[in-house]
Amino acid sequence: MAVAPIEWADGRLRLLDQTRLPGEVRYVEPATAEAVWEAIRALRVRGAPAIGIAAAFGLYLGVRGSEARTREAFLADVRRVAEYLATARPTAVNLSWALRRVQRRVEVLEAPVDTLKAEVLAGALELLEEDRRTCRDIGRRGAPLLAGARAVLTHCNAGGLATAQYGTALAPIYHLHEQGHTLRVYVDETRPLLQGARLTAWELLQAGIPVTLITDSMAAVVLRQRRVDAVIVGADRVASNGDTANKIGTYGLAVLAREHGVPLYVALPTSTFDFSLPDGDRIPIEERSPDEVTHLAGVRTAPEGVDVFNPAFDVTPAHLITAFITEVGVIHPPFGPALAQLRKDLGR
Numbered sequence: 001m002a003v004a005p006i007e008w009a010d011g012r013l014r015l016l017d018q019t020r021l022p023g024e025v026r027y028v029e030p031a032t033a034e035a036v037w038e039a040i041r042a043l044r045v046r047g048a049p050a051i052g053i054a055a056a057f058g059l060y061l062g063v064r065g066s067e068a069r070t071r072e073a074f075l076a077d078v079r080r081v082a083e084y085l086a087t088a089r090p091t092a093v094n095l096s097w098a099l100r101r102v103q104r105r106v107e108v109l110e111a112p113v114d115t116l117k118a119e120v121l122a123g124a125l126e127l128l129e130e131d132r133r134t135c136r137d138i139g140r141r142g143a144p145l146l147a148g149a150r151a152v153l154t155h156c157n158a159g160g161l162a163t164a165q166y167g168t169a170l171a172p173i174y175h176l177h178e179q180g181h182t183l184r185v186y187v188d189e190t191r192p193l194l195q196g197a198r199l200t201a202w203e204l205l206q207a208g209i210p211v212t213l214i215t216d217s218m219a220a221v222v223l224r225q226r227r228v229d230a231v232i233v234g235a236d237r238v239a240s241n242g243d244t245a246n247k248i249g250t251y252g253l254a255v256l257a258r259e260h261g262v263p264l265y266v267a268l269p270t271s272t273f274d275f276s277l278p279d280g281d282r283i284p285i286e287e288r289s290p291d292e293v294t295h296l297a298g299v300r301t302a303p304e305g306v307d308v309f310n311p312a313f314d315v316t317p318a319h320l321i322t323a324f325i326t327e328v329g330v331i332h333p334p335f336g337p338a339l340a341q342l343r344k345d346l347g348r
């Protein structure tokens with residue numbers, strides 16, 4: 001994935017404005033925590049890992065001008081800005097996880113304020129670099145599961161645009177492509193914001209990978225006709241029992257995949273596991289503006305005054321998931337014990 005959605009250069013944050021894709025490759029340069037909050041909320045930068053990384057840089061932008069004279073006063077600034085940035089979107093746990101990781105990095109240091117400021121930036125840069133490695137490891141770990149496949153189906157965008165680079169669900173596909181084994185990828189357009197049509201189709205074609213774009217309602221026929229050998233998606237938050245929050249429509253796809261005997265893989269970094277939740281019932285689901293459903297590209301497609309329900313995510317029960325593909329390995333059922341062991345291994 002050549003295009004990197006997040007860059008830090010010469011003291012400036014550059015975000016690929018994904019609301020402009022596929023028609024326009026344009027970067028925005030948010031210079032404040034507030035501008036980063038807006039970029040996350042408006043999905044200029046989006047995808048669980050990517051919004052965590054962007055927020056970490058937003059945290060630095062929010063505290064680099066702090067006039068705190070003491071360590072305690074500066075840490076209070078860090079806490080305040082981190083809590084603000086965490087409100088941008090509720091579902092992807094990576095947002096709060098990334099902010100907490102940078103916060104903890106400076107809270108353990110006894111150092112002058114200027115040093116602490118530099119450490120906030122170092123924490124953001126470390127997340128960016130680490131995610132690049134994590135995605136490639138997900139690709140390497142997941143590739144054997146797809147090696148025999150002719151084609152796969154994916155939903156939304158869990159590619160390089162949703163991460164530092166390379167992606168999660170698309171990572172095994174990129175890895176196989178680099179090894180000379182190119183799969184066809186069926187891509188759900190993913191209503192209402194069309195991350196599949198606008199982003200996944202765009203980035204896969206950029207990488208030279210064949211794409212068949214379908215509407216979300218066509219997935220059932222694609223599965224019934226055995227046009228794909230697997231479904232692979234990303235995740236925004238996974239509970240301790242394996243219940244998985246992902247883009248709206250994933251749950252329906254999981255039911256269809258089970259009905260037709262097609263495996264459903266969830267590809268994610270271990271930072272997406274939320275071990276504080278026993279199951280998916282308490283995963284916060286973001287509800288977004290009705291305009292996203294009543295309008296398409298700014299054109300009204302539904303009557304004025306119609307009621308709208310617009311959850312941006314749904315929760316797929318763990319029993320519908322074949323395996324989780326992470327940077328540390330593939331996790332098979334029973335997920336409860338396996339994820340409890342992962343939590344121990346991670347020291348979380």
Ligand SMILES: CSC[C@H]1O[C@H](OP(=O)(O)O)[C@H](O)[C@@H]1O
Nearest residue numbers: 046047048156158162234246247
């Ligand atoms: C690699 S995480 C990608 C994940 O995030 C997407 O949501 P959004 O586009 O609203 O940020 C979707 O759930 C993807 O699976």
